[in-house]
Amino acid sequence: MDMWTITIIGIGTVFVALIGLALVLELFRIIFAPKNEAIPVPVPVSQPTASSSGINGSIVAAIVAAIAAASGQSASDFRIASIEPVGFSTPAWGHIDRLARGPRGA
Numbered sequence: 139m140d141m142w143t144i145t146i147i148g149i150g151t152v153f154v155a156l157i158g159l160a161l162v163l164e165l166f167r168i169i170f171a172p173k174n175e176a177i178p179v180p181v182p183v184s185q186p187t188a189s190s191s192g193i194n195g196s197i198v199a200a201i202v203a204a205i206a207a208a209s210g211q212s213a214s215d216f217r218i219a220s221i222e223p224v225g226f227s228t229p230a231w232g233h234i235d236r237l238a239r240g241p242r243g244a
Contacts, residue, residue, distance in 0.1 A: 198218065
């Protein structure tokens with residue numbers, strides 16, 4: 139057999155194998171497809187009631203203590219004017235990586 143015949147037979151074998159694999163995967167999709175069952179309607183979650191200031195006093199105290207410990211100052215040396223939640227879209231592994239790296243500039 140010459141070089142071109144072997145090449146054509148090899149390429150043909152690969153394409154037949156790929157088509158066979160595609161058919162097997164399609165068959166698996168048909169066999170293991172999820173059944174059409176009634177989808178439960180999600181129940182709305184009630185929002186927790188906030189205090190008049192919007193933030194619980196113990197949360198403010200914990201934040202003040204954390205800032206005082208991190209900065210090395212007394213808690214009476216500074217005043218927290220407002221606390222606003224910031225939405226982070228970082229996944230959990232991203233938070234772990236940030237904690238492992240430590241503070242910026244360190």
